[in-house]
Amino acid sequence: MKRFIATVLSFFCTAAVFGQNGYIKISGKILDHDTKKPLAYVSISVSKSSIGTVSNEEGAFNFYIPSSLKEDTLVISHIGYETLKRKVTNSQNIGIFYLKESTITLKEIVVSASGAKSLIEKSFRAIPNVYTTDPYLMEGFHRSWERVNFADSISYPGTLIEAAVTIYDPGYGKKENRKFSEQIYINEIRRSALMDGWNYNKNALRQLLNENLVRHNQSQIIDIKSFLNFPNSLIYEFEGVTEIDGENITIIKIETTNDKNFSATFRVYLSDKDLAILRIDLYGETKGIDYAQHIWQLDTVSAKFIFKRHLNKPFLSYAQTKYFIKKIDLVKKSIIQTEEYFRELLINNIVLKDVDYALKKLGPRSGSRSMALKAGTYNQSFWQNYNLIKENPADQEVILFFEKKAN
Structure with missing residues (x-):
């Protein structure tokens, strides 16, 4: 069987001291060698810490690390590609990652539906042993936005939210209820102007966390129970190896x-080592408008949940959901309104030591209502003093759209 392994031909890593705060800026861009297309969601981390980021949809990454790690090693990894390690320096090396496809022979697998489902079942039973059951903190960056369009070409930007957050997780394998769910703490936040009449009763980050089917037992965006709950009526099959x-x-x-x-359709990436789920991808779409159904209909949905090992345990590294819904005039059989939603979370650091002490130093918890209600005015200066991450992953077109509307 084929496996795709990357050969890195060239590398771009710019490192510069961040202000007077003792931080080094790490940035670069990653492309596929053959297609020259950007590689999105490539993991970039620092070997002696849990600090890291992922490349955006343009293949670019941009984050800051403490200058004390300037002699440490960058680790760049992506499913289907060879892991690369490079030393962090204060110099500038201008270039680009070109990741090349390669092949090796893998062990044979039994390609049957029952075998695929059995492997998922074994993965489910392994969760308490594979993922940490001890409490920990995740430090990172959250972005969410909505866009609304009416049939008469009137468009509203909804609200753009960008926040530095800390998330407390009591550990995997705990009983599924509110007590053992993640807790969200806001460190800093910015937003665009609030849209009049918008529903701000739900916390977008809470919704995103709930879509992690390894951690929670039900997906809300497509209304199914987790594929880790058995018995179920889902269809399983082996698709390949990497x-x-x-x-x-x-x-x-x-x-x-x-x-x-x-x-x-979900694609689940299982480690042969311990059956850890290291990635979940989802894509779904409506085959056509059904005028016999409800006035609101889900058109498309996609999701990504990527896990990264730290001290040999997998932790959530990046999460994203996008979905597009339509409001239908069932009598006139026409689309009268569309709404687009985007949620993402990039984990930059994992805290495993002195969790209780660190938890006490955090501010008040974010409630179930929208973070937009907790923010001040939208302003660009927010990022000048925030060294964990800077507009990454970022859709610049969306950012400019909201800033123009807010102004």
């Missing part, structure tokens, strides 16, 4: 079944 960080990975495709003219 590699990440030197680990052999088995890919399992899981298709949902429903009677609403909506198809959705």
